[in-house]
Amino acid sequence: MTLMQNAITAAPLLSVEGLTKRYGPRIGCADVGFELYPGEVLGIVGESGSGKSTLLSCLAGHQRPDQGRILFDGADVLAFSEAERRRLLRGDWAYVHQNPRDGLRMGVSAGGNVGERLMAVGARNYAAIRESATDWLGRVEIAADRIDDRPSAFSGGMQQRLQIARNLVTGPRLVFMDEPTGGLDVSVQARLLDLLRGLVRDLGLSVVIVTHDLAVVRLLADRLMVMKSGRVVECGLTDQVLDDPQHAYTQLLVSSVLQV
Amino acid sequence: MTDQAYNFAYLDEQTKRMIRRALLKALAVPGYQVPFASREMPMPYGWGTGGVQVTAACLTPDDRLKVIDQGADDTTNAVSIRRFFQRTAGVETTEHTAEATVIQTRHRIPEQPLSEGQILVYQVPIPEPLRFLEPRETETRKMHELEEYGLMHVKLYEDIARHGEIATAYAYPVKVEGRYVMDPSPIPKFDNPKLAGNPAIQLFGAGREARIYALPPYSDVVSLDFEDHPFTASKADHACDLCGSATSYLDEVITDDRGTRMFVCSDTDFCASRQAQGHRGRLSPQGDNKP
Numbered sequence: 029m030t031l032m033q034n035a036i037t038a039a040p041l042l043s044v045e046g047l048t049k050r051y052g053p054r055i056g057c058a059d060v061g062f063e064l065y066p067g068e069v070l071g072i073v074g075e076s077g078s079g080k081s082t083l084l085s086c087l088a089g090h091q092r093p094d095q096g097r098i099l100f101d102g103a104d105v106l107a108f109s110e111a112e113r114r115r116l117l118r119g120d121w122a123y124v125h126q127n128p129r130d131g132l133r134m135g136v137s138a139g140g141n142v143g144e145r146l147m148a149v150g151a152r153n154y155a156a157i158r159e160s161a162t163d164w165l166g167r168v169e170i171a172a173d174r175i176d177d178r179p180s181a182f183s184g185g186m187q188q189r190l191q192i193a194r195n196l197v198t199g200p201r202l203v204f205m206d207e208p209t210g211g212l213d214v215s216v217q218a219r220l221l222d223l224l225r226g227l228v229r230d231l232g233l234s235v236v237i238v239t240h241d242l243a244v245v246r247l248l249a250d251r252l253m254v255m256k257s258g259r260v261v262e263c264g265l266t267d268q269v270l271d272d273p274q275h276a277y278t279q280l281l282v283s284s285v286l287q288v
Numbered sequence: 289m290t291d292q293a294y295n296f297a298y299l300d301e302q303t304k305r306m307i308r309r310a311l312l313k314a315l316a317v318p319g320y321q322v323p324f325a326s327r328e329m330p331m332p333y334g335w336g337t338g339g340v341q342v343t344a345a346c347l348t349p350d351d352r353l354k355v356i357d358q359g360a361d362d363t364t365n366a367v368s369i370r371r372f373f374q375r376t377a378g379v380e381t382t383e384h385t386a387e388a389t390v391i392q393t394r395h396r397i398p399e400q401p402l403s404e405g406q407i408l409v410y411q412v413p414i415p416e417p418l419r420f421l422e423p424r425e426t427e428t429r430k431m432h433e434l435e436e437y438g439l440m441h442v443k444l445y446e447d448i449a450r451h452g453e454i455a456t457a458y459a460y461p462v463k464v465e466g467r468y469v470m471d472p473s474p475i476p477k478f479d480n481p482k483l484a485g486n487p488a489i490q491l492f493g494a495g496r497e498a499r500i501y502a503l504p505p506y507s508d509v510v511s512l513d514f515e516d517h518p519f520t521a522s523k524a525d526h527a528c529d530l531c532g533s534a535t536s537y538l539d540e541v542i543t544d545d546r547g548t549r550m551f552v553c554s555d556t557d558f559c560a561s562r563q564a565q566g567h568r569g570r571l572s573p574q575g576d577n578k579p
Contacts, residue, residue, distance in 0.1 A: 148436065
């Protein structure tokens with residue numbers, strides 16, 4: 029099948045229409061709509077307070093939007109029962125927090141952290157759980173002999189990689205990432221990005237990634253949405269938006285990046 | 289003699305009624321923690337205030353009560369609770385498992401199999417099996433509601449990863465009737481198999497936490513485990529030094545400062561009846577030895 033046919037026949041994995049979230053009189057995000065196709069990485073950029081985190085938490089089901097529809101695989105996620113929603117959150121979906129402490133169990137060993145999602149979906153064979161935990165630690169470049177160490181004994185970059193392994197172990201189809209490289213120094217950031225790019229391509233993941241770092245989206249994202257004051261001001265292919273920004277705010281954003 | 293200053297079995301009738309309603313609900317939904325309006329009792333929390341309230345709600349003047357603490361009839365906790373009900377309810381008491389109609393227990397199930405018509409009341413310190421994994425009560429309730437018990441296995445996983453086997457030796461989590469995961473109170477895991485299919489009614493009372501839960505007779509109770517690390521009911525690998533029983537749960541008693549120790553049945557009634565039948569252990573007075 030050629031790429032062209034593929035694009036025509038594939039239905040969007042996630043489709044969002046008119047998503048609005050208000051905090052009292054203030055707007056969190058307003059009238060956001062997009063479609064995400066299987067295997068696609070969508071970057072959402074914008075300054076602090078532009079509504080990108082609100083949007084992500086509405087998408088991932090952490091908050092309920094006031095208006096709009098979210099269709100995953102054709103099913104209306106907002107109409108799901110609590111049980112169905114949580115099953116989605118630990119099966120087909122994954123969420124990588126900015127701070128790995130929010131996404132990890134700090135009192136549980138690395139292996140237990142990776143195995144938790146497996147056990148949550150019914151894995152009951154210790155050897156098999158251990159084997160896939162070891163496998164996943166290897167994939168995120170954590171040495172196998174650290175499997176019984178607690179995340180508190182890990183560096184920040186290792187914790188973030190562990191969190192990624194923990195999320196991807198059940199083979200989710202859609203991953204939400206909230207500033208996955210935030211708080212890491214640049215060399216660690218580069219390694220993490222390299223790793224993420226490899227995983228996303230190998231596993232064919234669909235990803236919604238929120239960040240304020242344009243370099244991150246340049247490396248990872250196929251398409252880009254620029255948000256300002258809760259609204260989407262520009263969207264398009266990543267290189268197109270970054271190289272030829274049309275909206276005044278996007279131009280400001282692109283020109284604000286420090287050149288070394 | 290009943291102390292006339294109190295109602296029968298200390299609690300007033302309205303309170304007993306409230307507890308009985310919670311008990312009925314608990315029996316109807318095995319393993320589910322039913323909240324109840326736990327009362328202040330004339331003993332400190334941790335001494336069995338939950339069990340005492342459940343016992344008080346179950347007792348009738350015709351009942352015969354046995355109270356055990358870690359299997360023993362003669363330890364402080366057992367003696368004080370037994371005397372409490374002698375005084376406030378005037379019921380008969382016994383140390384023989386088979387003769388008792390209501391048995392209040394702390395941390396053991398008697399060795400002698402129970403029969404239909406008996407009630408076993410457990411004292412429970414922390415009723416929530418997920419508590420040390422998930423501190424939020426709102427979240428643990430949601431987890432019970434949605435049957436999200438993966439976290440319980442994370443605890444067992446950690447045990448194996450750290451100790452090479454499931455090292456949880458007491459308060460070993462069980463799944464009741466294929467639905468609720470339940471903390472069987474801090475009984476040794478040796479006693480877990482006795483929870484299942486037991487002809488007696490098993491009631492669990494947590495006073496401080498204000499929860500009651502229950503196992504109706506002949507309930508299906510399964511100890512959680514992994515396929516390749518199955519549950520095993522473990523005990524000290526010895527025979528009782530007083531009655532010679534190789535099958536009962538043992539206490540280890542250190543007898544001097546040079547590491548000498550003896551193993552004795554934790555169930556005193558079981559041990560005493562065996563000795564009365566002539567069974568002898570390693571440290572019994574020599575003479576009529578019968579293995």
